[in-house]
Amino acid sequence: MPAADTALLLIDVQQSFTVRPYWDAQDVPAFLAACNTLIAGCLKRRVPIVRVFHVEDDGAFALASGLVRPLDGLMAFAEQARIDKHVHNAFTDTGLDRWLRGRGIRRVLIAGIRSEQCCETSARVASDLGYEVDFVSPATLTFAMRHPLSGAHYSAADIRARTELVLAERFAQVCSVEQALARLDAD
Template identity: 50%
Template structure:
């Protein structure tokens, strides 16, 4: 039997203090992530809050910004700090998940193409079944070296393209909740 956990990656106040921060996609992200968390809680799926920590700046513990974004009100079953882009290997999370018998990871959080995508790739490579819930991830526009701007939609589409059927199942909140209901 598959046992699942939701990884809520880097949904922390630190991002609100970065120069690229913008709230264009925030309302949709908040709604999707809140629905996903509520749905997982209702189904007794453990929620793991993952926070990125750096030695200095707004991602340092001393900054006071390595805390959940204010719209979050859940109580996670586990909280870990990471110092690299993936949430599994140096945070102790992989060990905890295996001790709990968890074999399926649901990925959500910030940023779609960075820590969420990297965690997905690593999780798949080390044997987890992974579901990537794109609508419950958020990112920001990025400028290419040639001056071209990649929109959040383009970045998310690219992430889905490179993860689908290689590293993860790509779905939305309704899809993952239906998947969890069928697994019971």
């Protein structure tokens, strides 16, 4: 499949998260480095980039908050499309599927925030819609969580590993940034 049939979906890489109580900047430098490398690689290969923002009516994810903008440290680029979503996946009621199909896109690269939430959900929906999915795990970010019943603590690395496990070979090709770019070059 030629790289012309591929698009990068950059999901929810936005300032809104920085004011959430669970925000932890520990993994942010590595995440931004991975995202910026992926973006630069896609730009070099002329892979279209779709910027997806999560938008809510109130709070930090409301357009009026001024926080629905790229996360500080993310490289500047001209996206080919901007999608505002109001649910966990990037496809429901956004027109994204129509936009992708209208351009002959058959494979999507998934990167963004949160690994197990909007990125994983978008990967599953994309797969169900018939897209080939590359889940670029190092270019996703998440945060530690506590299990509501057992009280067990799960680190961001635990959650990312679980996401990789459940997506791999079912819904997506789980890959590094380098592997995703090499797959583009091999096409």
